[in-house]
Amino acid sequence: MSTQPAPTTPSYSPGLEGVIAGASKISRVDPEKQVLTIRGYDATELARKAQFEEVAHLLVIGHLPSKSEYKTFVSGLKKHAQLPKELYAVLRALPKKTHPMDALRTGISFLSGYDAKVLDNSHDANVAKAIRLCGAVAPIVAAHWRIQHGKRPIPSNKKLSMAADFLSMLTGEMPDEITERVFNASLILYAEHGFNASTFACRVTASTLADIYGSIVAGIGTLKGPLHGGANEEAMKVMLKIKDPKHAEQYILDAIVRKEKLMGFGHRVYKKGDSRVPALKELGREYAASQGNMKWSEMAEIMENTMVREKGIYPNVDLPSAWIYYMMGIPIPLYTPIFAIARMSGWTAHVIEQHDNNRLIRPKSLYEGPEMLTYTPMADRG
Structure with a gap:
């Protein structure tokens, strides 16, 4: 009698979320x-x-x-x-x-x-x-x-x-x-x-x-x-729209009502917060203080507090990097x-x-289209 386990149907995970791919x-x-x-x-x-x-x-x-x-x-x-x-x-x-x-x-x-x-x-x-x-x-x-x-x-x-x-x-x-x-x-x-x-x-x-x-x-x-990579660019564009920390909370609240996706927030892996954010925020605050300009740091903090309070969504590393690079004069x-x-x-x-240690990466797809259609000659398709 065979001791091999019965074959199982591979599970489907949109975006490969949670899948160990290697x-x-x-x-x-x-x-x-x-x-x-x-x-x-x-x-x-x-x-x-x-x-x-x-x-x-x-x-x-x-x-x-x-x-x-x-x-x-x-x-x-x-x-x-x-x-x-x-x-x-x-x-x-x-x-x-x-x-x-x-x-x-x-x-x-x-x-x-x-x-x-x-x-x-x-x-x-x-x-x-x-x-x-x-x-x-x-x-x-x-x-x-x-x-x-x-x-x-x-x-x-x-x-x-x-x-x-x-x-x-x-x-x-x-x-x-x-x-x-x-x-x-x-x-x-x-x-x-x-x-x-x-x-x-x-x-x-x-x-x-x-x-x-x-x-x-x-x-x-x-x-x-x-x-993916363009998120910090979009995050900074949003901050420039906000202009002043006093407008940050209302902007986020309005964006939530509009169901607008805010770059610099959320992460596929981290649900409790990006592990890289605290260190970069700390360094960013130090840098902002050295430049005598806490505007962007304060704005980001208000944005974060509002998003966490309203949606339970934390910032990712792209939010602090955006305003830090902007303060450095980087385009x-x-x-x-x-x-x-x-x-x-x-x-x-x-x-x-x-x-x-190579093995060709070749996953399967879950087909969701029609089955076994009958070919109709072009002349008969109208």
Whole structure:
């Protein structure tokens, strides 16, 4: 007699909500404890204490670096932050209205043509490509923005941290200590977050044994969507509509009546609040105080209190990042590309992990259409 269990019909979950789609050693999102860990380290502790480059090493290489490992890793990042002159020409050739995320996709695709090992999916080759991608992403974003606005690109400065370097390449000015520190923390909090939509897109693409560049392009395209990466841009637009903290509560109440979806609130995984929000809010308040302007912090607090009271919906990390970036003078259309800059280390880590232990990701669909229709010749269809 067979001891095999009887076959079961796979369950259907819209949006794959609650479905475990794979195993990973990269991060753990615990919605009950409201904790995000990256290879076992609390992400909020990393945000408060670490450099973004350390966390990128943790993700791509698999452990926090020693001093010598850190030096080598940063050297690799800085090497690839020097973009090929031909890439600048490509960015200049893009239509004036090209979205920064589309320019980034183009830039990453262009870099693949410069990689002699583009089709080599071995672990060591992928790590080398991951370092290249992590180094190049911020300069591509900054260069395209400046070109798009009639300014000359500013080369990467080997002496600066990635956080300070990006802000310097973007604005032409050196950020002060607190701006660099808070921006660095935001990059860490955006670096990795489990099987989110863009990361899963990277893994699905990688599972076909597509190269890492193609996989990352899939992630960038997915991140562009307003339900994922574009949320902080939309959140800031709402805050600009509100204008003054004293109008925030009524705006939220009216939006609830209109059944309007408010970006920066709610999360597919976290129901009791995004684990990354408290740390970024705290840093944001510190930054706002240093600038002598608590307006946006106070507005966000009122928005949060109203949403929690009325709907039981908590803010996600996109709400504090939106107003923090705005106070830093970062243009709103760059909020999602900054997300990509941070997430590049997480994306590449997932592609490496997928390639190292691959199985093609190929789920089933639940068919809900008609059955066994009879073909009618076109002449008889009227």
